[in-house]
Amino acid sequence: MTTAPGRPRPDRLPHDALGPLRDRERVAQRLLESSARHSFDPDAELDWDAPPEDGKWYWPPELLSLYGTPLWRRMPEEQRRELARHEAAALASLGIWFEIILMQLLVRHIYDKPLTSAHVRYALTEIADECRHSKMFARMIQKGGAPAYPVSGLHHALGRVAKTITTTPGAFAMTLLGEEILDHMQRLTFPDERVQTLVRGVTRIHVIEEARHVRYAREELRRQMVSAPRWEAALTRVSSGEAARIFAFAFVNPAVYTNVGLDRREAVAQVRASGHRREVMQAGAKRLTDFLDEIGVLRGTGRRLWKSSGLLA
Ligand SMILES: [Fe+2]
Numbered sequence: 295m296t297t298a299p300g301r302p303r304p305d306r307l308p309h310d311a312l313g314p315l316r317d318r319e320r321v322a323q324r325l326l327e328s329s330a331r332h333s334f335d336p337d338a339e340l341d342w343d344a345p346p347e348d349g350k351w352y353w354p355p356e357l358l359s360l361y362g363t364p365l366w367r368r369m370p371e372e373q374r375r376e377l378a379r380h381e382a383a384a385l386a387s388l389g390i391w392f393e394i395i396l397m398q399l400l401v402r403h404i405y406d407k408p409l410t411s412a413h414v415r416y417a418l419t420e421i422a423d424e425c426r427h428s429k430m431f432a433r434m435i436q437k438g439g440a441p442a443y444p445v446s447g448l449h450h451a452l453g454r455v456a457k458t459i460t461t462t463p464g465a466f467a468m469t470l471l472g473e474e475i476l477d478h479m480q481r482l483t484f485p486d487e488r489v490q491t492l493v494r495g496v497t498r499i500h501v502i503e504e505a506r507h508v509r510y511a512r513e514e515l516r517r518q519m520v521s522a523p524r525w526e527a528a529l530t531r532v533s534s535g536e537a538a539r540i541f542a543f544a545f546v547n548p549a550v551y552t553n554v555g556l557d558r559r560e561a562v563a564q565v566r567a568s569g570h571r572r573e574v575m576q577a578g579a580k581r582l583t584d585f586l587d588e589i590g591v592l593r594g595t596g597r598r599l600w601k602s603s604g605l606l607a
């Protein structure tokens with residue numbers, strides 16, 4: 295749903311209202327130029343045949359959910375590394391789930407936009423990026439040897455409802471939620487020499503290409519929050535807060551704990567109680583929550599939901 299009933303179509307706007315649309319085209323044009331310069335084919339770019347490197351982590355230990363908890367202190371080094379391998383697979387699985395939702399939202403977003411605009415061409419470019427990313431994440435999971443970790447049946451169903459009913463500003467708020475927190479972690483992962491070369495390569499490609507996606511979504515959401523009717527801005531505040539709660543909860547699939555030989559309940563309880571984990575998640579969300587605050591998404595009930603997600607201090 296990109297154009298609410300009763301909202302003027304872009305081609306019927308009075309001339310002086312075209313400012314935001316010209317701005318939208320300018321942003322898209324710049325993003326297209328950057329895409330032409332820095333896009334990667336992960337199949338060709340990364341060495342998928344290289345064997346795993348002994349003694350290297352699949353994810354930086356400080357970014358693991360259990361890091362620093364009493365349980366972590368009792369875990370032998372070997373088990374900590376196993377947890378890293380499984381959590382990396384769980385995060386890549388979450389990434390694929392999220393990207394598949396995002397691709398659908400983008401396809402819907404452009405359905406009634408001008409066919410030859412830079413804005414539509416950039417959306418198609420981003421969909422192509424996400425196609426390559428999801429294939430890359432799937433390959434990385436297989437290469438690591440840990441299972442794929444689909445989200446729970448409940449979260450899968452909630453995702454279906456959210457992607458079906460959300461309107462444009464809600465879709466872009468959801469996009470940023472999925473992109474910015476994982477992006478923060480990946481920015482810490484790709485330069486880390488303790489980490490497997492393949493994982494560093496995957497996260498590096500993703501960080502470079504995601505920077506454009508974040509820009510596109512932010513600019514669109516900023517415009518939408520100004521032009522959306524009151525009901526839609528209010529809906530966006532609440533739905534993004536609810537999405538933040540689901541996202542924070544689904545972030546690491548708890549089956550990873552069972553699969554590395556830990557008691558699942560105890561592990562989940564310790565992650566919830568971990569001050570370090572809260573700081574990692576809030577640091578990951580900080581740029582996003584500052585931005586959402588600035589454009590008026592973090593108000594009222596929406597703000598309370600964001601707080602209860604644990605992503606907002
Ligand atoms: Fe992506």
Ligand SMILES: [Fe+2]
Nearest residue numbers: 424473504507
């Ligand atoms: Fe993206």
